[in-house]
Amino acid sequence: xxxxxxxxxxxxxxxxxxxxxxxxxxxxxxxxxxxxxxxxxxxxxxxxxxxxxxxxxxxxxxxxxxxxxxxxxxxxxxxxxxxxxxxxxxxxxxxxxxxxxxxx
Amino acid sequence: xxxxxxxxxxxxxxxxxxxxxxxxxxxxxxxxxxxxxxxxxxxxxxxxxxxxxxxxxxxxxxxxxxxxxxxxxxxxxxxxxxxxxxxxxxxxxxxxxxxxxxxxxxxxxxxxxxxxxxxxxxxxxxxxxxxxxxxxxxxxxxxxxxxxxxxxxxxxxxxxxxxxxxxxxxxxxxxxxxxxxxxxxxxxxxxxxxxxxxxxxxxxxxxxxxxxxxxxxxxxxxxxxxxxxxxxxxxxxxxxxxxxxxxxxxxxxxxxxxxxxxxxxxxxxxxxxxxxxxxxxxxxxxxxxxxxxxxxxxxxxxxxxxxxxxxxxxxxxxxxxxxxxxxxxxxxxxxxxxxxxxxxxxxxxxxxxxxxxxxxxxxxxxxxxxxxxxxxxxxxxxxxxxxxxxxxxxxxxxxxxxxxxxxxxxxxxxxxxxxxxxxxxxxxxxxxxxxxxxxxxxxxxxxxxxxxxxxxxxxxxxxxxxxxxxxxxxxxxxxxxxxxxx
Numbered sequence: 001x002x003x004x005x006x007x008x009x010x011x012x013x014x015x016x017x018x019x020x021x022x023x024x025x026x027x028x029x030x031x032x033x034x035x036x037x038x039x040x041x042x043x044x045x046x047x048x049x050x051x052x053x054x055x056x057x058x059x060x061x062x063x064x065x066x067x068x069x070x071x072x073x074x075x076x077x078x079x080x081x082x083x084x085x086x087x088x089x090x091x092x093x094x095x096x097x098x099x100x101x102x103x104x
Numbered sequence: 105x106x107x108x109x110x111x112x113x114x115x116x117x118x119x120x121x122x123x124x125x126x127x128x129x130x131x132x133x134x135x136x137x138x139x140x141x142x143x144x145x146x147x148x149x150x151x152x153x154x155x156x157x158x159x160x161x162x163x164x165x166x167x168x169x170x171x172x173x174x175x176x177x178x179x180x181x182x183x184x185x186x187x188x189x190x191x192x193x194x195x196x197x198x199x200x201x202x203x204x205x206x207x208x209x210x211x212x213x214x215x216x217x218x219x220x221x222x223x224x225x226x227x228x229x230x231x232x233x234x235x236x237x238x239x240x241x242x243x244x245x246x247x248x249x250x251x252x253x254x255x256x257x258x259x260x261x262x263x264x265x266x267x268x269x270x271x272x273x274x275x276x277x278x279x280x281x282x283x284x285x286x287x288x289x290x291x292x293x294x295x296x297x298x299x300x301x302x303x304x305x306x307x308x309x310x311x312x313x314x315x316x317x318x319x320x321x322x323x324x325x326x327x328x329x330x331x332x333x334x335x336x337x338x339x340x341x342x343x344x345x346x347x348x349x350x351x352x353x354x355x356x357x358x359x360x361x362x363x364x365x366x367x368x369x370x371x372x373x374x375x376x377x378x379x380x381x382x383x384x385x386x387x388x389x390x391x392x393x394x395x396x397x398x399x400x401x402x403x404x405x406x407x408x409x410x411x412x413x414x415x416x417x418x419x420x421x422x423x424x425x426x427x428x429x430x431x432x433x434x435x436x437x438x439x440x441x442x443x444x445x446x447x448x449x450x451x452x453x454x455x456x457x458x459x460x461x462x463x464x465x466x467x468x469x470x471x472x473x474x475x476x477x478x479x480x481x482x483x484x485x486x487x488x489x490x491x492x493x494x495x496x497x498x499x500x501x502x503x504x505x506x507x508x509x510x511x512x513x514x515x516x517x518x519x520x521x522x523x524x525x526x527x528x529x530x531x532x533x534x535x536x537x538x539x540x541x542x543x544x545x546x547x548x549x550x551x552x553x554x555x556x557x558x559x560x561x562x563x564x565x566x567x568x569x570x571x572x573x574x575x576x577x578x579x580x581x582x583x584x585x586x587x588x589x590x
Contacts, residue, residue, distance in 0.1 A: 009281075016270075016274055019270070020267070020270075020271075023263075023267050023270075024267075029259055029263060032263050033263070033266070036263070036266045036267055036270055039267070039270035039271075039274070040270050040273065042274070043270065043273040043274050043277050046274065046277040046278070046281065047277045047280060047281075049281075050277065050280055050281035050284075054281065054284045061229070061280065061285060061286045062280060064229060065228070065229050065232075065276075065277075065280065065286060068229055068232065068233060069232075069273060072232070072233070072236045072240075075236070075240055076236070076240060076243075076262070076266055076269075079240055079243050079244050079262060080243075080259075080262050080263070080266070082244075083243070083244070083247045083255060083258045083259050083262060084259060086247060086255050086258075087247075087255040087256060087258075087259050090252045090255060091252065091255075091256075
């Protein structure tokens, strides 16, 4: 059996859904962040698969896009962890459902 | 070099961000100069944009990934103006907060540069990078305050924003897979050529994109972060978020959907989505705003409802291809009017809550006798948000509703008008309380001169465009014609 575009896309779609479920169901800020990373990596897999199997001269764009997504994800994670640390210092928790000062 | 000339305004803003940081490192005792360096950068950006507007030598740059045209010029003005007003309004707050002042201005300027890049982005990668350049500083800014609620707002904003970015990226990846290119023009060509055979793929991509941008625009069902973040974030930051990122999201949605996915068989699909989202956002936002006791939460819900008003214009454009310009210019007019009005309202709240120490609407009672000019300015902005003449908000609503009627979306306009009535109730309830309520404390409220300046500029904008709307309408029409022509 040879691997085709469909295989890669299916795996990526599953990963993306998995990440989304984790991001939406985890109650811990760091856990949610992990789910988000999974979603972003699923996107990277999709981009690379399209770039490898796609036709035309746009193959490089897929690679470039992936490189940018990885970079931005790192920047986002840095800010997220910094915020998580600052919240932990004042509240001793990063459980999202205990962050409930902002309710009616 | 032409390339550098095209992104000159953005570079000026980024340069100012660097200069702010350098100034703080080199001359720490003269911190008072920081906001004025930031303003100089923004003024430079506006001047450079004006040079482009005067020359009118529009076109593409960076291999077609970035374009300078009447549309991007319009938005660059809006963003430079919004950021300048936010910087002026922040001075008092940042000084009082006292720590890491240069970083605050640097982050605001970086976010502003991201917004300005978004205005001209015509490539998926550029759009994504510009969006993140504007978002990541805003996450940090939302968590800037010393208040514990601020950190909480920052974490919530970041986590939900990151999920939205991931959805958006997946939609972009599907578009790239379909067309083999990240350029909007190539995507448009691919859609025209073989889009009809791949409708389900394109529909999936559109839904993911709308979900991602819906978060930034703060429309239902992606609105749950809005009241929490507006309430928790420092008020100047909340003002920036409520105007800057919302306007940018609408700018990029117009570019992406009308330039990249503008084919008729597609626009029928998403016109329906836009119309339903508009109706639900207006209704839910207004109903929830009615019961709020905290003014920042009220403004948060009202901004969800206002986003619904913007969406009427988008839906109208999607439905009526040839009447393009009416709808698109309505949206642009709304963006500009809303920017001034909402900023004005938020700045008035900054001034008041700084002195009274409360964001409760109840504490606004009798404000008329404690700070007459402040009360008058806030009342004027609220009247504009409600869409009552002679304000900029009135003309914006008129044009958007007019576009809706001409696009045969009469049901949507009726929903919009009914919602305006509901919204007038809670906006005017605040006004009534300020002018007729009894204050517990009759002492005068002093207002910082910088805050008064920012409020004056915003309110003057609302008033001038309310009385002489034609220059703004003409500018919006010219900017919207970019899509109709090509």
